[in-house]
Amino acid sequence: xRKAFENSNWIWYSCEGKDQYVEFCDTFVCSGKNxxxxxxxxxxxxxxxxGKYASSSQYGDFEHYKxxxxxxxxxLLKEGENRVDILxxxxxxxxxxxxxxxxxxxxxxxxxxxxxxxxxxxxKSRLSLTYLSGRCKFVSTQLGFTFxxxxxxxxxxxxxxxxxxxxxxELYPRPIKKHAVLEKHPVKSTVRHSDEHYLIDLGSETVxxxxxxxxxxxxxxxxxAFGEHIDDGxxxxxxxxxxxxxxxxxKIGQNRFTxxxxxxxxxxxxxxxxxxxxxxxxxxxxxxxxxxxxxxxxDNELDRDIYRICVNTLRLCMxxxxxxxxxxxxxxxxxxxRNQMLCGYYAFEDKNxxxxxxxxxxxxxxxxxxxxxxxxxxxxxxxxxxxxxxYYLISMKEYMENTGDISLAKEMLPKMISVCDEFFNNMQxxxxxxxxxxxxxxxxxxxxxxxxxxxxxxxxxxINCLFIMALDALEKMCILIGEKFPYPEKANELRxxxxxxxxxxxxYTIHTDSEEYTALGNSLAILSxxxxxxxxxxxxxxxxxDFTEMSLSMKIFKYxxxxxTDKEKYAPLVIEEIRTSYKKxxxxxxxxxxxxxxxxxxxxxxxxLCHGWSAVPxxxxxxxxxxx
Numbered sequence: 001x002r003k004a005f006e007n008s009n010w011i012w013y014s015c016e017g018k019d020q021y022v023e024f025c026d027t028f029v030c031s032g033k034n035x036x037x038x039x040x041x042x043x044x045x046x047x048x049x050x051g052k053y054a055s056s057s058q059y060g061d062f063e064h065y066k067x068x069x070x071x072x073x074x075x076l077l078k079e080g081e082n083r084v085d086i087l088x089x090x091x092x093x094x095x096x097x098x099x100x101x102x103x104x105x106x107x108x109x110x111x112x113x114x115x116x117x118x119x120x121x122x123x124k125s126r127l128s129l130t131y132l133s134g135r136c137k138f139v140s141t142q143l144g145f146t147f148x149x150x151x152x153x154x155x156x157x158x159x160x161x162x163x164x165x166x167x168x169x170e171l172y173p174r175p176i177k178k179h180a181v182l183e184k185h186p187v188k189s190t191v192r193h194s195d196e197h198y199l200i201d202l203g204s205e206t207v208x209x210x211x212x213x214x215x216x217x218x219x220x221x222x223x224x225a226f227g228e229h230i231d232d233g234x235x236x237x238x239x240x241x242x243x244x245x246x247x248x249x250x251k252i253g254q255n256r257f258t259x260x261x262x263x264x265x266x267x268x269x270x271x272x273x274x275x276x277x278x279x280x281x282x283x284x285x286x287x288x289x290x291x292x293x294x295x296x297x298x299d300n301e302l303d304r305d306i307y308r309i310c311v312n313t314l315r316l317c318m319x320x321x322x323x324x325x326x327x328x329x330x331x332x333x334x335x336x337x338r339n340q341m342l343c344g345y346y347a348f349e350d351k352n353x354x355x356x357x358x359x360x361x362x363x364x365x366x367x368x369x370x371x372x373x374x375x376x377x378x379x380x381x382x383x384x385x386x387x388x389x390x391y392y393l394i395s396m397k398e399y400m401e402n403t404g405d406i407s408l409a410k411e412m413l414p415k416m417i418s419v420c421d422e423f424f425n426n427m428q429x430x431x432x433x434x435x436x437x438x439x440x441x442x443x444x445x446x447x448x449x450x451x452x453x454x455x456x457x458x459x460x461x462x463i464n465c466l467f468i469m470a471l472d473a474l475e476k477m478c479i480l481i482g483e484k485f486p487y488p489e490k491a492n493e494l495r496x497x498x499x500x501x502x503x504x505x506x507x508y509t510i511h512t513d514s515e516e517y518t519a520l521g522n523s524l525a526i527l528s529x530x531x532x533x534x535x536x537x538x539x540x541x542x543x544x545x546d547f548t549e550m551s552l553s554m555k556i557f558k559y560x561x562x563x564x565t566d567k568e569k570y571a572p573l574v575i576e577e578i579r580t581s582y583k584k585x586x587x588x589x590x591x592x593x594x595x596x597x598x599x600x601x602x603x604x605x606x607x608x609l610c611h612g613w614s615a616v617p618x619x620x621x622x623x624x625x626x627x628x
Contacts, residue, residue, distance in 0.1 A: 094380025265326020
């Protein structure tokens with residue numbers, strides 16, 4: 001069988017740069033409608049065949065796990081000579097969703113086993129005239145750079161031969177299907193503040209590509225800001241060092257433009273022009289990962305609405321991988337994705353198994369010298385959250401339980417063992433100690449005592465309970481895949497040490513020398529099996545609000561602890577708490593669930609209103625039988 005790219009070269013423009021846009025073009029002759037393009041690049045691409053959009057959105061990856069797309073282009077072909085154009089983008093700057101490697105593009109066009117075109121030094125290329133390279137203006141340090149497009153410089157000249165580059169990339173086919181790009185999202189309303197200033201309301205949270213069709217009588221710069229709300233009377237464009245906008249230089253006359261590089265998550269677009277413009281359309285081409293939602297029945301109307309906005313959030317937070325939020329970061333976090341996977345097993349017909357597996361494999365391909373997992377994937381920064389590494393083992397076990405697939409656990413067993421070894425290496429007096437090093441953030445939750453800022457170093461309750469849960473998950477996986485569990489009895493030893501160190505008459509405190517009692521810590525004490533004899537007493541205190549409360553995403557542990565201890569007694573409390581919290585979002589008019597209950601004003605006015613980790617009610621409603 002022919003290997004992909006066996007006759008192709010990695011190529012680039014003669015000079016590599018950061019935040020760089022390079023255009024490539026090639027021609028080929030085709031006599032039929034049967035052809036595909038295999039393509040991969042660093043960092044992103046947009047593919048056009050005969051001037052028509054064919055594909056975009058490079059899969060997030062590593063050099064040792066480099067993904068290529070296979071795109072069927074048959075519908076775009078014509079008899080005889082055809083033209084392929086590729087806009088390739090190289091970020092070149094480390095973010096929490098991109099790890100810098102050498103710039104490069106590789107492609108081949110194949111029909112019935114015959115290569116019609118391929119990337120070589122003969123491929124023509126040029127630095128883009130329309131996209132401004134080297135600007136390096138961040139939307140956010142997680143999401144990456146915004147862009148400036150100059151429509152007055154559109155032409156088809158200045159191409160020169162490309163340069164072959166050396167890349168040590170191990171290529172693999174895309175593990176999930178491509179997203180669908182839909183027709184223009186309907187605009188709910190357009191508010192004209194003046195001939196130069198407009199506010200567009202799409203009517204709902206939308207994820208996709210900015211597209212515009214406007215008339216301008218002059219050459220002029222236009223700025224378009226995007227956001228999830230208009231609490232300030234308009235889009236909140238500047239938040240600290242973040243800038244939620246892009247810029248476009250209009251030519252005289254009609255301007256039709258779609259950017260397939262910077263994917264937006266927003267409901268509102270605000271347009272600021274230098275001179276008068278006429279708008280035919282400004283909005284979004286939605287890009288969706290197509291899943292089939294399970295048909296469920298919920299008898300209570302409020303529960304139906306809560307379930308609906310939770311599932312909608314799950315769908316909007318599925319890009320090349322799970323993302324925490326489409327608007328601000330678009331990053332794959334281990335804990336966030338754990339909640340998203342768990343809810344997806346219940347929300348979607350195929351349990352979202354292929355997609356969940358691909359995410360777990362991408363995470364498992366992360367490489368750090370200390371054995372931990374990075375904060376996001378692929379990640380170019382050195383930051384890590386130790387507790388999130390433990391959620392990876394828990395997620396792997398839940399994936400196996402829900403799908404029956406044991407092959408991934410076999411493949412990722414060395415990675416999971418390396419994570420556990422790092423925690424064992426960081427033990428003092430029989431307890432896991434919080435890691436203290438540059439690039440380590442000991443975060444647990446956005447609540448008091450737990451945000452990792454200024455917290456005490458040493459052993460604490462939460463990291464030790466999570467380590468037990470990770471060890472139990474690994475042991476179960478080892479049994480199912482027929483491998484020897486490396487740490488027999490270690491979890492039970494740790495349970496005894498935790499009780500001895502952290503249990504008081506009031507419950508479990510975070511530190512041995514403190515009186516800090518959290519709902520998260522005491523919930524994990526129950527779920528990890530540390531506390532069995534007095535679990536009911538802890539649950540009464542959880543129910544009474546005696547402990548410092550946790551945020552929306554972490555409440556999954558509180559609900560599980562209550563329901564595991566006495567489902568009949570605590571189910572009404574869990575349901576009522578969910579209804580109270582999520583009704584606030586519905587009353588606000590949101591069709592998605594928020595990062596925290598505070599909403600947009602949280603995190604110094606940077607709170608996300610579409611956050612996958614808060615879709616917890618989907619899971620709970622199924623567990624309780626409310627979703628039938």
